[in-house]
Amino acid sequence: MDSNKMVQVLDWAYEKSLNGLPGTLSAEELAQDYLDKNNGDIIKACNNLINWQISKCATSGFLSGIGGLITLPVAIPANVSSVMYVQMRMIAAIAYMEGYDIKDDSVKSLVYMCLTGNAAVDIAKDIGIKIGTKLTKSAIQKISSATITKINQAVGFRLITKFGTKGVVNLGKAIPLIGGIVGGGIDSASTNTIGNISKKVFLAK
DSSP states (O other): OOOOOOOOHHHHHHHHHHHTTSOOOOOHHHHHHHHHHTTOOOOHHHHHHHHHHHHTTSSHHHHHHHHOOOOOOOOHHHOHHHHHHHHHHHHHHHHTTTTTTTTTTTHHHHHHHHTTTGGHHHHHHTTOOOSSOOOHHHHHHHHHHHHHHHHHHHHHHHHTTSOOGGGGGGGHHHHHTTTBBBTBBBOHHHHHHHHHHHHHHTTOO
């Protein structure tokens, strides 16, 4: 697998996040559900969503159920693809809660960036974005197609280079996104890292 193949995987996961899978909510529906449950309090809704990821996704049955519904464009184990979908949907939902257009290519690339966890800080710095300072809609619109491509390539490269010399079978041990998979579960620390980075990117004031 190369970085271009990884971007294909990310694009696949994002499309599924926006449209949902059978029996699951789309990112928009998930976001609205949590906003409704928390009386429109975005911070509380986001925190509860992240906590849900930690508890719900820690069960192998949940991931196995999703894994049976999806087919990736490249050969990645079902448990890995399941977690990628779940994490991608969580980040997109957080972005939607704050009013970002999650169908926008620039927003999509920022969602990809969040998947790298703490490495997102370095990627953002390289393209002149300061994490912790909210991006306005006008700033989002000014992100060029060349910058979008740069973000996507950087994310793909960072994920791919963590595979190690033995290929995708090491994915679960290498990437922050799925680094906590143990018997089908997701490590709470890695889920928190991605969730917190997502809040810093999309909810910062």
